[in-house]
Amino acid sequence: MAFTINHNNKQWEKVDTMQLWKHGDGENTEWMVEKITETECIYGTYSQGVERCAPQLFSPIAVSVNEQREPLLPKYDPDQDRRREILDGERKLFEYTQRATGIPCQVKVVPRLNPGHYTKAVEDIKKLTTAIAHKKGDWTNINDVKKIFGCLFPHPSDITRWEDDVKFGMQRFAGTHNTVIRLCTEIPEKLAVTPAMLKPLLENDTLQSAIKKRRLFIIDHSILRNCPTIKGTVVCSPIALFYRRDDNKIVPIAIQLFQDKAHDNPVFLPSDPKYTWILAKMWFNNADACVHQANTHLGYTHIVMEGFEVSINRNLSKSHPMFKIMAPHFMYLMTINYLALSILLGEGQFMNTVVSVGTEGAYELIRRYRSKWRLNVEGTLPADLKERGVDSTDVVPDYPFRDDALLTYNAILKYVTDYVHLYYPSDKELFEDYEIQNWRADLERPIHDGGLGILGVEGVDGRFTSREQLIQVVTSIIYTCSAGHAAANFKQYDEYAYPMNYPSMLRGKPPSDRGSRSEVDVIQTIQHRLNHYQLMTIVKVLSDHSFGNQLGNFDQRYIYDPKAMHIVQKFRADLCKIHRKIQKANMGREITYDYMDPLVIPNSINI
16 A cells, blocks of 8 residues: 655745554454655655554554665664564464463464465365265275376376385485485494495495495484374384495485384395385384474474564664565564464374374474474574585585575575675674564563573574575574575475375284285274375365465565665575576476476475
8 A cells, every 4th residue: 555645835845754544344454554655845755664553443554764765774763662562562473372281382373363365275175075075995905006196186297216226226316305314334233234235235345435425314213212103103214324326326225114123123225025115114214204294394494484573673773774675574474373273284284194293293302303403504504414414516516406496595695695794784783782682582582481482593692693694594584484485385295295206194014023914904003084185185275386476576665775775686586597497407307306496496485
């Protein structure tokens, strides 16, 4: 909504602040002021920050009109008392809470529901749910399983990953869960492998030379040990070793399905009977899928980023430049989490029906991971890759997620760096900004003391002491809300749609010996037909790229300052270059990976 003020009254020549009021039914109407235009006045045309008080019978919206069209750091605000008053109101609206014991903080009450694209997603789910209601009965054979694709559910890019060790390996580097594999520097004592056992699988290497040459990798899902599950369902806590062959393909060479050595917990090998090895891989992938759904997707994009959104509303004025750069990347998040998670986590819903750990287990995994997740490591792409030992192309030559995601991460880093330097010419300016310092302290303050309780926030003694620290924090937030979530979300259908490729739930018990199995054992292990259709329904809608604007093109505009807009335009140009680079890279890849293409990455977690 825009307003035009046309006046000749000299009393209006110095307009500093206006109040616009919503009254009566207007309080139930979502609207905001985009700009105010003054005519016949020496000040020209202005934009403004919109700041809102706690709802009242008459709800004032204070509009600060700045003639230079620039956001205001606190010390430059001519009405700092009013600014503090409005922030006090925001802190009453945006309160922290933990919706389950031990998980990251979220908002206590969503102040203003902003459904965005949620309504369309719900309608799509309802239509598909009605269409699959008759899809009952058990599977008969592999060919029967392949018939699930058609008009309602398109064929995924590949339905042979469960059979092919190279493709199984690539699920760690170009799948939907690309952030868990790490370089193996020593064999854990709990893993019952021996050099002699692995020698036939290591080409010309020994176990020790493979480690020394950085050719051995490991995934250890110890976090799943004794995790709650849906009644009657088993989830493993596996350990798997992968080896980089001479042709640079990284393949699985050993899988132990539970943490402790035991006679009924053998190490499965590629040399085992065909379907025995396949079942070991399926049970491993089922465990991997549970960690993906609970932590990588739900806990440490959706939930943890909601806490960051609460924190900026509690601590930064809406006219603060750092609020303006971050706000577009939180669009719809609170509403999606509040409305959609009831569909995903409610009794008898997605998580409690088709994911082995169920809602109780998902919250338990999120709880366990909270003491391990650090913003400046697990929440920061380059640091996470380095910490896992997989940042170098010498170690992992073919890692599409890493290579493409780093392009976008670095573009965001450059964008944030230029923007921060625009408003903070020196570290001194940053140090003196009490709002940004209050925000920094709030991020790290323990939950029991009223803070967000985030580990690994850059700074010293609860303060930002350099612009680089602020840049790292803001870059990690924007990346996680955009590319980080996109990586965990949009390939779900392609991975989960075929039940053997990446099973979210399996029936029966995992193999406890290396004896021969058959195709029948595989068919009897995947979840029931109707359950799988329910899974496909959810992941198909979640994987829909049609929701929201692409990265850099904001659903709601917060930045008007011409100098800042120039930085935004450079960011958009960089993203276009990245798009072309990824397109070119995919022409030479054996497996096309376009999920980190900026043209299909939304600005925010909007689905």
